[in-house]
Amino acid sequence: MCEKEKIVEVCRKYSSFLIGSHINPDGDSLGSELAFASLLKRMGKKVKVLNPTLPPSIYDFLPYREWISTKEKGEGWEVGIVLDCSEYERLREVKTFFSSLPIVINIDHHISNRRFGDINFLDTKASSVGEMVYQLFLAFAQQPTKEEALLLYVAILTDTNCFRFSTTSYTHQIISNLLATGLKPQEIQEKIYSIPFSGIKLIERVLSTLQISEDGKIVWGEINQRMIDEIREAEKIEEITHTDVLINYLCAIKDVEVVALFKELNSSEEREQEKRVKVSLRSKGKVDVNRIAKLFEGGGHFRASGCSISGELKEIESKVIEEIRKEVERSLRR
Numbered sequence: 001m002c003e004k005e006k007i008v009e010v011c012r013k014y015s016s017f018l019i020g021s022h023i024n025p026d027g028d029s030l031g032s033e034l035a036f037a038s039l040l041k042r043m044g045k046k047v048k049v050l051n052p053t054l055p056p057s058i059y060d061f062l063p064y065r066e067w068i069s070t071k072e073k074g075e076g077w078e079v080g081i082v083l084d085c086s087e088y089e090r091l092r093e094v095k096t097f098f099s100s101l102p103i104v105i106n107i108d109h110h111i112s113n114r115r116f117g118d119i120n121f122l123d124t125k126a127s128s129v130g131e132m133v134y135q136l137f138l139a140f141a142q143q144p145t146k147e148e149a150l151l152l153y154v155a156i157l158t159d160t161n162c163f164r165f166s167t168t169s170y171t172h173q174i175i176s177n178l179l180a181t182g183l184k185p186q187e188i189q190e191k192i193y194s195i196p197f198s199g200i201k202l203i204e205r206v207l208s209t210l211q212i213s214e215d216g217k218i219v220w221g222e223i224n225q226r227m228i229d230e231i232r233e234a235e236k237i238e239e240i241t242h243t244d245v246l247i248n249y250l251c252a253i254k255d256v257e258v259v260a261l262f263k264e265l266n267s268s269e270e271r272e273q274e275k276r277v278k279v280s281l282r283s284k285g286k287v288d289v290n291r292i293a294k295l296f297e298g299g300g301h302f303r304a305s306g307c308s309i310s311g312e313l314k315e316i317e318s319k320v321i322e323e324i325r326k327e328v329e330r331s332l333r334r
């Protein structure tokens, strides 16, 4: 029996499910977990979606967004389903609610996945977990509803950076089937990718920090806490959204192989104000940035990875750039 069939069997047999995904959820984790939760609910199952952190506000428009909770007491769920999450640690505070369950299903496409489930449905070639969840719908002999199709569309759209990375003809066939439910792709893309003025002001600041290696293969920039505070004050806003899409613009620079963005994390996100820097890494396809992220206890994919390191921004920057240089040299020499 293949992993998909095992998942169908478990989902038919049991009646209560706890579904979760990684800290700071993205479009793929949210779309995948909500679509799968909706399918199970349609089958009459008891379902709860439990995440360590709430979604960013750009995803407020997603159907069933209100199902996501960050609180749980431990109510004797039978099956845990963890999506788009390479390891238990990325579930942070809610980790034990999943790891203590009798059956855990792990559905993921990260190369760095640790196979922590009782059933591990892993496909590192899949563009997104959304694509894998679509396959599960077929394994259940179910077509997605319009709402579920929207969720899966967002999952695939965002993880492929608008269908640029890791897509195959099969990915586009799935997209075609999803759109056939009546989705309006342009409206959805505008909701996710239009950037507020404050975001553009932040890009202006980040561009002024850009550096490029002598060989032109590595580009990096930084977002420090001062920039964020100043823009927040000038624009009179609470939160600057879209800091994550910024790195994708930098990937457009010609002949660059690796892009890195260093972002000082807001101390309130972290326990006891310890200084941390979030490092986002992107590759054009020749250099495996997952190998670099792993050196700093992070991980992800060949072309997109990240890690979070405690310490001072400048120090971390030079350490990471040093490792990127080695990896670029190693990869391009082959």
Ligand SMILES: [Mn+2]
Binding pocket: 028, 029, 084, 109, 128, 129, 159
């Ligand atoms: Mn993903």
